[in-house]
Amino acid sequence: MHCTFEFDMNNNKEIYEFGKVAKQANGAVLLKSGKTVMLATVVMDKNPVEEDFLPLTVQYIEKSYAAGKIPGGFVKREQKPGDFETLTARIVDRAIRPLFPKGFLYPVVITVMVLSADEEADLQVLALNAASAALYVSDIPIRTAVCGIRVAKIDGEIVINPKLSQLENSTLDLYLAGTKDDLLMIEMRSIGTYEPEILPPSMVDPMLDPTLAEEVVMIKNPNAFDEEELSNIILQGKEAINSACSEYEKYFIEVAKEELEVEIKPEKIDENIWTYVDEIYKDDIYKAINAMAKSERAQHLEEIVKKIAEDEIAKEQGWEEDTIFKVVDKYKRKIVRDMILNERKRADGRGLKDVRKIDIETNILPSAHGSCLFTRGQTQALVVCTIGEKSAAQMYELLTSKGPEYEHFMVHYNFPPFSVGEARPIGAPGRRELGHGNLAKRALEPVVDVPEDKTIRLVSEILESNGSSSMATVCGGALALKAANIEIKDLVAGVAMGLVIENDKYAILTDIMGLEDHDGDMDFKVAGTKDGITALQMDIKLGGIEANILKEALIQAKEAREHILNIMEDAAKKIEINEENLPTSKTITVHPSKIAQIIGQAGKTIKEIIEKFEVNIDIEREKGKVKVTGKNKPKVIAACEHIKTIAQKEEEKIPQFKEGEILKGKVKRIANFGAFVELPGGIDGLLHISKLSSGRVEKVEDVVNIGDEVEVEVLNQKGHKIELALRQVFK
Structure with a gap:
């Protein structure tokens, strides 16, 4: 039956069209929102598997034509999923999976395809809503709708489902998924904000002209959310989800197919x-x-x-x-x-709130820029920091972006099989590895202000795993950054929380190990600074979580986080930075007129500097900035001093004139604000338009032209800057 439903809620206008396309699937829907069009399908195999697990597969696929693009690269068709596609599929999977009853063993494949993309659309929110709608109206016996929303905090106000352009000005990025009764999943990150700050000349390293050195730069301020505020925001989002799911179910039931009879394999215990x-x-x-x-x-x-x-x-x-x-x-x-x-006792003898023993070693790799071996119980992460140039950034392109974008802070997580004692070769990173790396990045990113000319990469090698290696990555990552002498606003620590609940009894566990994750009812990862939470991720296995339990878990996580941060702070004080390993860059400022002398004829001078001091040199001619980069700090400093000497020698050649001195010269160049006059000694002086006549002059050429010989008076001289006033023109 062909049917269309339109919803306008939570700042999203969604149109669901059923019975029009993909009719041979068990369930299908076209979801339209703005210019975005998504197709979601659900297909179930008729034959159950023998193994005791839910064989659910979720695919999220973006088509390049959806944004009027042709795939880049040699092969002009879509290849393997990108990171955003993989992470989005993972989000949909985590929200949909709890809907299936225990003992459902039929293979199910949910496919979400983006056919048209609006650059302001939140594709992750729409993908989950489309997948849920297709499942709800299918003949698979599941009649529970799931809704996803994103919550932002913009100018102190909570905004549900902001546009992507609005999200750029938010301090919070919170993704929630749930049913009309329960909250099933949370993904959260805080977003650092940038504020302008004027750097005085002393901080920019001025050389000959202090007035050129003063500069406005954007300074990053980290944001973190306290447990009380975040709990209230989550509850506000939960209410929005509940009302949306109620509306979906009210109308979708009209077009839902007759349910198939499937065998739910009961859990038989002899x-x-x-x-x-x-x-x-x-x-x-x-x-x-x-x-x-x-x-x-x-x-x-x-x-x-x-x-x-x-x-x-x-x-x-x-x-x-x-x-x-x-x-x-x-x-x-x-x-x-x-x-x-x-x-109130755990398998390893700990109390419910106890954190396992923590050991930290930093800079254990002699040739790496920065490293940290972080061990917590039987979980061990070796996190290594590498500092690269701006050009080393990871290029990527989102369907909703206008062009290529660049990632200057990367966190890569590797989980080799030997970390859990499995005899398997190491393979390519899967969804889990990408998800854990993304979580660690979200936790650390708010406190990392990557220098404009740098790229930073963290790699976490999990050497042993028995509980929350992603949170060990966060802790080790923060210290690896410190060990590489990267400025971070605060240390960040992470801890995994667990929950066991039966009837009216429940227990919240701090720093869960693998056994408690497997046999527990919740996996709740919380990361942050002493000021608050920067990232969290929650998955519920039992169908939902009460508000009071959620808040209690956040408070208990805070206690653990502060304990871990105290240990990390002690370790940070003992870091011995290996200066010889670190790439060093230093920027000096000279007057733009001196750049030619630094480069030399046909680049001879700059080539000699590069070869002699083993450095790279980047020059911004207009601003007079000379950036020197190299692997050896003493050589970088020596190169900078050499460049300063060259500029100073040129400065010494500048002829000096007295205020009021009368000179003859020739007009060399004309601009709309005045004329440049070549004076004795080969230096140019500025004859401002206001100094051409005692009256108002509309156009410089009305008084002087290129090649005219003029008599001028020196008004002021500051090094190379000479201000002139016109006395007469010799025609």
């Missing part, structure tokens, strides 16, 4: 095996749970399973090893959760 394990192997499982290393715990549990399978009763009853393993795994989960809820 009661006989459960009883046997409880009576005979309870203590063994307790010991396995308390094994410190993740790999040791898994090995102990496998040994218990094999031991049970070899028992006489197991052979008599025909218990299969796979069945025993499932029972042991569920029994292990019960013990872990019971310990936390009833004994």
Whole structure:
């Protein structure tokens, strides 16, 4: 049935069109918003998989033609997904996945294609809404709508679903997803703001003309949100989601297909095996749970399973090893959760709020610009900072951007299999690696003011993983920046929070390890400074979270963050910066007229400087800026001094005139504000238009022309600057 619904809410006008395209899919929708058109489809395989997991795949694909572009590169068609596409698909997946019931084993593929793009549209918000609509009206038996919104804070006001141009002026970027009853997912980052600041001559390193050195620069101020404010904003966003989902469901039900009959495979636990394990192997499982290393715990549990399978009763009853393993795994989960809820005790003996032991070493790599080995419990990240030139930035192009953009601060996260004891070769980074790297970047970016002429890259190599390696990346990344002598406004730390909840009992866990992530009900990563939160990411496994629990988790995370930051601050004080490794750049200012002497005839002088001091030199002629860059700091300084000497020698050659002195010269050049007169000694003086006559002069050429010989009076001389007044013209 062809049907169209139009919604105007949360600052978005959305038109959903059903029954027009992709009719062979289980569900499909065309979503239009402004100039944006998206096609979302849902297809389900009729045959369930044997494994006990939800085989859901989400694809988000941007077509270049949607923005009137042809793909760049040699092959003129869309290639593998870009980072934005991968991260958007991940967002949709995380919001949709909780809707499927436990035991749903049919492969499902959700595809969202951008067919037309509006440069002001928030494609991540629209992608989730389109995917949810296609799933809701399909014959797959899920009748719960999900809505995504973005929340900004602009000029102190909360704005729901801002335009992309508005988001540039926001201090907050908060993405929320949920149903009419529950909040399912949070992605948040704070955005640093820039304010103008005038640098005095002493900071710009003026040389011959201090008036040229004073400069207005944009200084970055980090923003962080305290827990109370952020909780209130999230609740405000949750209300907007609830009302939107109610509206969607009210109308979408009219065109929803008749539900298919699908088999929900119940979680079967053999009661006989459960009883046997409880009576005979309870203590063994307790010991396995308390094994410190993740790999040791898994090995102990496998040994218990094999031991049970070899028992006489197991052979008599025909218990299969796979069945025993499932029972042991569920029994292990019960013990872990019971310990936390009833004994307020965790598998490794910690209290609910305890952070694992932290060890920090900095600059352990002799040839790297900056490095930090951050270890927290059995999670270890080696984060390395590299400083490059501006040209080393990562070029990328978004569908909504007018042209190529450049990323000057990069965070790359690698998760090799050996970090969890798996015997697999290292492969290309997947969605998880991109997502974790993006989270760490969002946490650190507000405090990093990348120099205008630099590019900074952080690489996190996860060497061991048992709980929140992304937050270890944040901590190690902040210290690696410090170790590379990069100015950051504040240190940033991150911690992963967990939740176990059953009926009216709940426990919030600080610094969760892998076991608690696997058997818990929430994964909540919070990063920030001592002033507040700069980034967070939350995924709920149980269908939603109460407002009071959310706020309590944020407060508990703050306590942990401050504890970690204290340790990091102590480590930062002990950093020994390897100056010899760091690329050094120094900018000096000379008068633009001296640039020619620094370059020399046919570039001879500047080439000699580059070869002699092993540096690179960039020159801005109009501003008289000379930037010297090299790997050796003493050589950079020596090159700067050499350049100053060249300029000073030229300065010494400037003839000196007395105020009121009468001179003869020739008009060399004319501008709309006056004429330049060549004086004795080959130096030029400025004859301003106001000094051509006692009366008003409309046009310089009305009084003098190029080549005219003139008599002038010296009004003022400051080095190379000479102001003149016209006395007479010799025609």
